[in-house]
Amino acid sequence: MSHNKSKKNGLPSYKSPPVIEVVCGINFNNIKDFKAVHFGLFWQKIRGDFPKCQHASPLGFPPKPPDLDVDLEFPFPLPRLWFINEKENGLIQLQNNRFLYNWRKILPEESYPRYQMVINPFRTNLDIFKTFLEEESLGSINPIECELTYVNHILKGEGWESAVDIHGVLSDLDWRSDVERFLPEPRNLGWKATFALPEDSGRLYVQLEQKIRQLDKKPLFILQLIARGLGADKSEDAIWNWFDLAHKWIVCGFTDLTNAKIQTEIWQREDNIKEV
Numbered sequence: 001m002s003h004n005k006s007k008k009n010g011l012p013s014y015k016s017p018p019v020i021e022v023v024c025g026i027n028f029n030n031i032k033d034f035k036a037v038h039f040g041l042f043w044q045k046i047r048g049d050f051p052k053c054q055h056a057s058p059l060g061f062p063p064k065p066p067d068l069d070v071d072l073e074f075p076f077p078l079p080r081l082w083f084i085n086e087k088e089n090g091l092i093q094l095q096n097n098r099f100l101y102n103w104r105k106i107l108p109e110e111s112y113p114r115y116q117m118v119i120n121p122f123r124t125n126l127d128i129f130k131t132f133l134e135e136e137s138l139g140s141i142n143p144i145e146c147e148l149t150y151v152n153h154i155l156k157g158e159g160w161e162s163a164v165d166i167h168g169v170l171s172d173l174d175w176r177s178d179v180e181r182f183l184p185e186p187r188n189l190g191w192k193a194t195f196a197l198p199e200d201s202g203r204l205y206v207q208l209e210q211k212i213r214q215l216d217k218k219p220l221f222i223l224q225l226i227a228r229g230l231g232a233d234k235s236e237d238a239i240w241n242w243f244d245l246a247h248k249w250i251v252c253g254f255t256d257l258t259n260a261k262i263q264t265e266i267w268q269r270e271d272n273i274k275e276v
Contacts, residue, residue, distance in 0.1 A: 011248060012255040015268035018158070018223075019112040021151040024122040024243065025093070025100035027060075028141040031133065034096040039081050042094065042132050046125060050083035050092060058095050092125055099126055100147075115247050123240070143234045145202075148246040149226045150254070156219040159262035163189040163210060169221055170208065171259045197249060201242060202229010204249050206257065223258075225250045 043053060058077045080095040089110065093100040101122035103113060133140060154160070159168040163186045164175040173191060191208040205226040213220050227246035231238065255263065263269040 011251045011271075012263075013270040014263070015270055017112055017267050018152040018154050019150055020105040020153045021149075022103045022112075022115075022118045023100055023147065023149040023151075024119055025098060025147040025149075026126065026141070026143055026239070027098050027145045027147070028143050030097045031138050031141070033138055034078070036078060038136060038138070039078075039094065041136065042129065043081075043083060045128055045132055046083060046092065050085050050090075052082075052084035052086075052088070054082040054084060056080040056082055056093070059093075059098055090121065094129070099129055099141075101125060119243060119247075143230060143239060145228055146230050146239060146242050146246070147226065147228050148243055148250060149224065150250050152223040152225075152254070153213070154221040154223060154262075155213075158266045159259065160221070163187070168259050168262060169223075170257050172257065195249075195253070197227065197229055197245065199231065201231040201245065202227060204246075204253055206253065223254075225254055 043050075056079065058080045078096050080093055080098070083092040083094070085091065087106065089104055089106045091102050091104070093102065101118070103118045105112070130141065132138075154169055160166065164177045166189055167174040170191065175186070175189075177185070188210045189208075190210060191206075193206045195204040195206070197204060205224075205228070207222075207224045207226075209222045209224075211220055211222055212218070227250055229246075230242055
């Protein structure tokens with residue numbers, strides 16, 4: 001989940017981390033005068049780097065209550081648009097109250113490009129969007145919340161063979177299989193936890209799901225770490241400091257939760273592991 005730079009700043013470092021997707025995002029108040037035409041105008045600013053476009057359902061938009069009077073004014077949601085790069089491993093998600101940048105693993109041989117290679121294009125393109133809003137007299141964004149998400153795929157055979165081997169993935173979990181018990185081995189296993197970020201700056205959400213990968217039908221655990229929040233200070237500096245904090249908590253939280261054996265044997269942890 002980091003490289004040599006992480007060694008210098010004291011964060012755990014892995015040569016072959018299981019990261020398959022990273023999402024950086026910022027939520028803000030609705031841009032009142034943002035219209036569908038502005039999607040196309042903004043795309044012209046970034047189309048050289050993101051030549052592909054795709055529609056998606058808007059995130060977080062509440063459905064219209066069925067018992068509302070039909071004559072009552074109810075805002076029709078604008079879509080969410082994806083602007084996708086040529087390799088399809090980088091994309092911008094835009095709606096009138098959210099701006100996100102995703103890195104996603106497309107090819108099996110592709111490796112996680114590291115945090116700075118994800119946060120930098122997010123920051124660069126967010127600046128382009130802010131300038132675009134000024135040029136179109138649409139105002140400026142009023143930040144509400146930031147998000148940093150890491151999605152990890154841990155395939156069967158990488159530290160585990162069945163759900164009862166969960167301790168080989170997450171050290172805090174265990175299945176008592178060495179005693180006589182009524183229940184058989186679980187066919188599927190999941191886990192969730194929430195942790196407070198320091199100084200009321202948000203929450204870290206951890207979720208483990210056991211799934212079947214659609215690509216090749218291989219069983220896997222999906223381990224997601226999602227930091228959301230910002231704090232009272234919503235200045236530009238505070239936003240980027242928050243992302244650095246969120247990154248630290250995700251990397252260190254991932255390391256704190258996962259088993260030391262899988263860290264060294266599968267993900268090739270490179271920094272010095274302190275025995276606890």
